[in-house]
Amino acid sequence: MGKELERRGFLRWVIGSVIAGGAIITSFNFISFLQRRALTTVKVVYFQMEQFVDVSDEYFDLPEPASLRNLWNTIVQRHSSMSSQMIAMMLVLVNNAPVRGLDLALNDGDVVNLIPLVAGG
Numbered sequence: 693m694g695k696e697l698e699r700r701g702f703l704r705w706v707i708g709s710v711i712a713g714g715a716i717i718t719s720f721n722f723i724s725f726l727q728r729r730a731l732t733t734v735k736v737v738y739f740q741m742e743q744f745v746d747v748s749d750e751y752f753d754l755p756e757p758a759s760l761r762n763l764w765n766t767i768v769q770r771h772s773s774m775s776s777q778m779i780a781m782m783l784v785l786v787n788n789a790p791v792r793g794l795d796l797a798l799n800d801g802d803v804v805n806l807i808p809l810v811a812g813g
Contacts, residue, residue, distance in 0.1 A: 732758035732800045736767065739807040744773045754798065760784070761794035763804060783807040 731753040738745050756761050768774045784791045785805040786798070798804070 704755060728777060730756045732756055732798055732802075734758065734798050734801075735803045736763070737805045739805060740810075741808060743804065744778075745771050758798040759786065759794065760786070760804070761795045763798060764794060769773055778808075781809050783809060 723767050732755075734752050735756060736748060736752060737749040738747065752763060752766055754766065764776070768776050779794065783805075785807070786796060786802055788803075788805070
């Protein structure tokens with residue numbers, strides 16, 4: 693009878709330890725989930741830019757706080773044919789509204805249109 697109680701106590705201890713360990717691991721996963729940086733997803737539409745990019749549009753996941761400057765830097769990194777100076781020669785629309793400057797904050801779901809300005813005669 694003594695060994696049976698001892699064994700039962702040991703099994704309770706093992707089961708309790710497994711449950712407690714699982715709870716600790718779950719809480720660590722939950723904490724890391726809460727600490728994860730939020731991302732802002734933005735769609736970029738390229739007009740008449742086939743010589744620079746091989747897509748007509750694409751999505752970018754930017755860490756918050758997202759800005760037009762962060763987006764442009766990410767575009768230049770992704771597409772080697774783009775340069776940081778090219779933005780000055782483009783009409784930039786965010787959700788169909790013209791934008792001046794790169795400090796505009798972007799929100800999840802925004803659509804950014806990049807339209808190169810052309811000169812001719």
